[in-house]
Amino acid sequence: GAVVSQHPSWVICKSGTSVKIECRSLDFQATTMFWYRQFPKQSLMLMATSNEGSKATYEQGVEKDKFLINHASLTLSTLTVTSAHPEDSSFYICSARALARNTIYFGEGSWLTVV
């Protein structure tokens, strides 16, 4: 079946530094990818929709200058958390839409801890 790979699985960084998370669709092309944030015991919170070759669409309340999204190819989207602070610590999940099957597949998630 379709697979979405997310890397890194977990990362610890110092406050003020930037962290990049990659999301790759391994066996299908994804013109659209999604980035979510999830707090413990809560549902997925959509942060932004990443469109290949164009600017990402951010949900209300999400700072686009802080959460930079790049969708440079049909199989790769990246989320960069800039100038990270402890409150950015969270579980970040990406997903990719497989058009041929009209379904969404999720990555395994990335745990970010900012110290």
Added chain:
Amino acid sequence: GENVEQHPSTLSVQEGDSAVIKCTYSDSASNYFPWYKQELGKGPQLIIDIRSNVGEKKDQRIAVTLNKTAKHFSLHITETQPEDSAVYFCAATGNQFYFGTGTSLTVIP
């Protein structure tokens, strides 16, 4: 836009019993309804889905039913096992994906 409601938010069952999770949606244009299972610390995994031209679909111990008239769909897990313990999310989609708020299922050995 679409509004997906999911119930219950938590569910505990004895091992071997059945578990049922229900979702309702508001947009009659929604035509695809996937279910995802999320284990602790991992991303959601697609476990079963159903399209609007089908009323029921089954895959081993998991089944999904869809009532388009009433705009609701349900996940049924039979002969539950401890490894079924997870958070389950429903979703409804036309052009956009809308997720339910999740159900935390605990299977008690």
